Amino acid sequence: xxxxxxxxxxxxxxxxxxxxxxxxxxxxxxxxxxxxxxxxxxxxxxxxxxxxxxxxxxxxxxxxxxxxxxxxxxxxxxxxxxxxxxxxxxxxxxxxxxxxxxxxxxxxxxxxxxxxxxxxxxxxxxxxxxxxxxxxxxxxxxxxxxxxxxxxxxxxxxxxxxxxxxxxxxxxxxxxxxxxxxxxxxxxxxxxxxxxxxxxxxxxxxxxxxxxxxxxxxxxxxxxxxxxxxxxxxxxxxxxxxxxx
Amino acid sequence: xxxxxxxxxxxxxxxxxxxxxxxxxxxxxxxxxxxxxxxxxxxxxxxxxxxxxxxxxxxxxxxxxxxxxxxxxxxxxxxxxxxxxxxxxxxxxxxxxxxxxxxxxxxxxxxxxxxxxxxxxxxxxxxxxxxxxxxxxxxxxxxxxxxxxxxxxxxxxxxxxxxxxxxxxxxxxxxxxxxxxxxxxxxxxxxxxxxxxxxxxxxxxxxxxxxxxxxxxxxxxxxxxxxxxxxxxxxxxxxxxxxxxxxxxxxxxxxxxxxxxxxxxxxxxxxxxxxxxxxxxxxxxxxxxxxxxxxxxxxxxxxxxxxxxxxxxxxxxxxxxxxxxxxxxxxxxxxxxxxxxxxxxxxxxxxxxxxxxxxxxxxxxxxxxxxxxxxxxxxxxxxxxxxxxxxxxxxxxxxxxxxxxxxxxxxxxxxxxxxxxxxxxxxxxxxxxxxxxxxxxxxxxxxxxxxxxxxxxxxxxxxxxxxxxxxxxxxxxxxxxxxxxxxxxxxxxxxxxxxxxxxxxxxxxxxxxxxxxxxxxx
Numbered sequence: 001x002x003x004x005x006x007x008x009x010x011x012x013x014x015x016x017x018x019x020x021x022x023x024x025x026x027x028x029x030x031x032x033x034x035x036x037x038x039x040x041x042x043x044x045x046x047x048x049x050x051x052x053x054x055x056x057x058x059x060x061x062x063x064x065x066x067x068x069x070x071x072x073x074x075x076x077x078x079x080x081x082x083x084x085x086x087x088x089x090x091x092x093x094x095x096x097x098x099x100x101x102x103x104x105x106x107x108x109x110x111x112x113x114x115x116x117x118x119x120x121x122x123x124x125x126x127x128x129x130x131x132x133x134x135x136x137x138x139x140x141x142x143x144x145x146x147x148x149x150x151x152x153x154x155x156x157x158x159x160x161x162x163x164x165x166x167x168x169x170x171x172x173x174x175x176x177x178x179x180x181x182x183x184x185x186x187x188x189x190x191x192x193x194x195x196x197x198x199x200x201x202x203x204x205x206x207x208x209x210x211x212x213x214x215x216x217x218x219x220x221x222x223x224x225x226x227x228x229x230x231x232x233x234x235x236x237x238x239x240x241x242x243x244x245x
Numbered sequence: 246x247x248x249x250x251x252x253x254x255x256x257x258x259x260x261x262x263x264x265x266x267x268x269x270x271x272x273x274x275x276x277x278x279x280x281x282x283x284x285x286x287x288x289x290x291x292x293x294x295x296x297x298x299x300x301x302x303x304x305x306x307x308x309x310x311x312x313x314x315x316x317x318x319x320x321x322x323x324x325x326x327x328x329x330x331x332x333x334x335x336x337x338x339x340x341x342x343x344x345x346x347x348x349x350x351x352x353x354x355x356x357x358x359x360x361x362x363x364x365x366x367x368x369x370x371x372x373x374x375x376x377x378x379x380x381x382x383x384x385x386x387x388x389x390x391x392x393x394x395x396x397x398x399x400x401x402x403x404x405x406x407x408x409x410x411x412x413x414x415x416x417x418x419x420x421x422x423x424x425x426x427x428x429x430x431x432x433x434x435x436x437x438x439x440x441x442x443x444x445x446x447x448x449x450x451x452x453x454x455x456x457x458x459x460x461x462x463x464x465x466x467x468x469x470x471x472x473x474x475x476x477x478x479x480x481x482x483x484x485x486x487x488x489x490x491x492x493x494x495x496x497x498x499x500x501x502x503x504x505x506x507x508x509x510x511x512x513x514x515x516x517x518x519x520x521x522x523x524x525x526x527x528x529x530x531x532x533x534x535x536x537x538x539x540x541x542x543x544x545x546x547x548x549x550x551x552x553x554x555x556x557x558x559x560x561x562x563x564x565x566x567x568x569x570x571x572x573x574x575x576x577x578x579x580x581x582x583x584x585x586x587x588x589x590x591x592x593x594x595x596x597x598x599x600x601x602x603x604x605x606x607x608x609x610x611x612x613x614x615x616x617x618x619x620x621x622x623x624x625x626x627x628x629x630x631x632x633x634x635x636x637x638x639x640x641x642x643x644x645x646x647x648x649x650x651x652x653x654x655x656x657x658x659x660x661x662x663x664x665x666x667x668x669x670x671x672x673x674x675x676x677x678x679x680x681x682x683x684x685x686x687x688x689x690x691x692x693x694x695x696x697x698x699x700x701x702x703x704x705x706x707x708x709x710x711x712x713x714x715x716x717x718x719x720x721x722x723x724x725x726x727x728x729x730x731x732x733x734x735x736x737x738x739x740x741x742x743x744x745x746x747x748x749x750x751x752x753x754x755x756x757x758x759x760x761x762x763x764x765x766x767x
Contacts, residue, residue: 027702032675036767037767061620076675076676077674078675080650081764088660091656092636092637093627095631095635100635103631104627110618111619112618171735171737182733188739
């Protein structure tokens with residue numbers, strides 16, 4: 001049946017939703033991790049399929065909004081743990097309450113200079129009802145800025161988000177050099193409400209900016225173990241990259 | 246070039262009385278006095294007062310015994326300084342910049358400007374004529390250093406010129422020691438030492454011919470060794486006069502802050518009317534700024550109430566801006582707590598800090614609506630509502646302690662340069678503000694953790710890597726601070742954490758080490 005159904009979600013679809021919600025527990029950083037992975041995947045796709053006149057390297061800022069309770073429960077983003085291409089592009093907003101966080105999210109969506117907006121709101125505050133989520137959807141679609149809203153310890157209520165995920169951490173890949181150590185993160189993500197896709201469950205992981213998915217029932221292929229980056233990736237400015245051009 | 250207004254306060258008083266020198270009120274002996282703790286003291290006297298025996302610095306009672314019919318008028322030092330500032334600006338007609346020399350002098354830099362006036366001699370004549378036309382007595386002198394020009398203006402011959410080729414020491418050797426711009430107590434010391442002329446001091450300070458003179462030189466160097474301020478040290482002043490050490494001067498620069506205001510026919514008490522006035526003021530301000538090619542960085546809105554209250558609202562902008570709608574919107578958030586009382590009668594908008602901003606095509610409001618706001622405008626809106634400390638950016642900081650290795654700075658400030666982190670260090674995506682204590686079960690005190698309890702949940706450790714030992718920063722912290730052994734761990738559910746053991750058993754800095762959870766991996 002699943003083969004017959006059109007529009008089954010898979011990573012790399014070009015029609016990225018502009019307003020997604022990710023439900024996660026505050027006791028781990030899986031929600032923020034998946035939000036970043038989805039955002040990076042979406043930015044990669046936009047870069048590849050975007051107009052050829054755009055800059056090769058996306059230098060736009062990323063707005064990361066947290067309300068105070070989310071900071072207490074799950075911490076702030078840590079610069080040295082962020083993906084290397086986002087490290088110097090994060091603008092962090094610490095909102096006192098969910099109302100201020102929603103204001104900051106909407107202002108961020110109205111700004112044309114942001115690559116995307118990531119929000120973290122804890123619980124089910126009264127301010128975040130269907131009307132306000134509709135406001136966010138409309139602002140995101142009007143200005144074309146994507147919003148990834150992480151809901152920590154929240155119950156899925158009525159919302160106008162185009163895709164709604166529920167995420168738990170999954171055991172990580174086994175690294176090549178030290179089998180006893182944790183490897184690259186993986187998440188067990190369930191898409192339980194989407195406007196144009198059927199729901200489903202995947203094990204997702206991030207592979208140098210792109211998202212890789214497999215079904216939870218699929219066995220892990222024997223040769224997919226993570227060998228890590230043996231050579232540092234050259235980023236834009238290296239002499240070799242210039243010489244090749 | 247130094248210009249000395251020898252009788253500035255008396256001239257000002259005479260001009261305010263509206264009479265010529267030696268006529269009318271000025272014909273009577275008059276003293277300008279200030280009130281001191283010991284009674285009125287004379288600050289300045291006019292010519293008639295001078296000839297009748299009154300001296301500046303005398304008490305008024307002493308002057309009355311010499312001249313019983315002396316008239317008094319209050320001195321006005323603040324007004325004198327104000328006039329001096331105006332004169333300093335006016336003196337820039339002879340040179341590109343000028344500096345104040347309080348209380349009654351002005352220094353003008355005339356480097357490469359004298360030929361425009363037909364040479365230095367004619368320039369000095371022009372200066373004296375210009376001030377004579379304003380009925381101020383002024384003495385001017387030109388020299389290659391500010392100190393020498395000052396000395397010549399105060400104590401030299403009229404219209405003295407000291408060219409760069411002249412030997413300054415030889416020309417100035419007969420001037421009294423007061424020409425060095427020294428404090429009164431230093432002058433007293435030098436007078437008691439018998440040093441009365443510049444030449445006396447210069448001979449001692451520079452050369453040594455025999456043993457006695459060398460001893461005198463050493464003695465005077467010792468005497469003023471600890472005086473750092475130039476006006477307390479005659480040796481530094483002498484070097485400044487001869488151009489051996491630099492003497493920085495603070496130039497006077499006219500500055501006009503753009504200001505617009507509305508005086509209202511009817512006091513307003515309602516917010517909607519105030520918003521309208523504010524929008525009008527913002528439009529005027531934008532026009533004003535556009536004419537000057539500037540954008541506002543700081544704005545002050547003053548509201549004058551009918552009952553004598555003044556309310557001021559400040560606004561700082563992240564970058565120079567000239568958009569009326571933006572300014573209006575930012576101020577609208579600040580006006581919520583304004584108490585209009587019986588009404589506001591005057592509203593004034595002043596840009597106390599403006600930066601150059603090139604003229605660009607006006608952004609039509611519809612285009613803003615279509616294209617969204619810019620980054621600067623967005624940051625402004627966020628900081629105005631949430632406060633400046635809420636919108637920040639993480640930047641690296643030179644420390645190897647994890648929580649100090651990044652710091653937060655304003656969103657649009659430039660990132661400081663830093664050393665790259667080591668690539669093989671895997672740091673968590675998120676850090677708790679304060680590490681939370683956990684209860685850990687371990688096989689051996691130094692070994693890997695096996696199970697821990699955090700926030701009431703038990704986590705079984707499935708995989709772990711560590712320890713990564715991070716020592717305290719001994720150059721900054723006390724010696725009893727314990728080191729940390731960090732472990733990256735993953736529990737059976739796949740949740741990944743960064744935990745550390747604070748200290749090791751038996752390190753002599755406390756009892757059994759505690760465990761903390763500090764970071765959450767993605």
